[in-house]
Structure formats: C-alpha cells, structure tokens
Amino acid sequence: QVQLVESGGGLVQAGGSLRLSCAASGSIVRVNAMGWYRQAPGKQRELVAGITSGGSTKYANSVKGRFTISRDSDQNTVYLQMNSLKPEDTAVYYCYTDEVYTGSYYLTDYWGVGTQVTVSS
Numbered sequence: 001q002v003q004l005v006e007s008g009g010g011l012v013q014a015g016g017s018l019r020l021s022c023a024a025s026g027s028i029v030r031v032n033a034m035g036w037y038r039q040a041p042g043k044q045r046e047l048v049a050g051i052t053s054g055g056s057t058k059y060a061n062s063v064k065g066r067f068t069i070s071r072d073s074d075q076n077t078v079y080l081q082m083n084s085l086k087p088e089d090t091a092v093y094y095c096y097t098d099e100v101y102t103g104s105y106y107l108t109d110y111w112g113v114g115t116q117v118t119v120s121s
Helices: none
Strands: 003-007 010-013 018-025 034-039 046-051 057-059 067-071 077-082 091-101 106-111 115-120
Touching: 003 091, 018 034, 018 091, 018 115, 034 067, 034 077, 046 067, 046 077, 057 067
Parallel strands: 010 115
Antiparallel strands: 003 018, 018 077, 034 046, 034 091, 046 057, 067 077, 091 106, 091 115
C-alpha cells in the first residue's frame, strides 16, 4: 500500500552532478525521518544522508560539502543533490524512512528498490 520510488540515477563523469528523488506514495498520513543509503558491491549499506521531520540533517563524512539532502514541505518527497561526484560514489542508492503511518498501522525501516549511480573516471 505504501511505496518509496527513487529516480534520478544514471551514468555521470567524475566532477558532474546528479539529483536523486524519492517519493512516498500510497495512503500515507505521516512520514517520519527520511534519507539515503548506498551500497557498493561487496559492502554493507551505509547511511549517506538523513533528514528528520524537523529538517535536521546529517551526512557521511565522505560526502560532506558535496551532497545536500532536502525535503518537500509536504514531507513526502526527499532529494539528494550530488555535486562533484567521484568514482567512489558509485553504488546503488536506496531511499528509506524509519517510520510511516498509514492511518491504520505503522511501517518501520521501509526501503525503496534503489537506483544505480555510476561515476566514470
């Protein structure tokens, strides 16, 4: 009933930019914190950036100063502006939320299916 859908991934040259979007759809009353994780081959997923319902943000040290996370005023869409991309940013990027309230029940640790970001040298 609730779905997170990512978009904006693709192939980009080093130094370029991409903007990822994640839209929560369905019978959603409230979405709590949202963010972006990434997973490179052979590695665990790691938090790239997160944003609370109040607008507080945090970033992995490796992306500070290059990536910016933001959120629509309706709280249902989150973005990741990725500048000065490096080959080591190559990964599948996953949207997540820690909690969604549908009006009848809560979902926790809910994930999108991911979008591929590939940065070439």
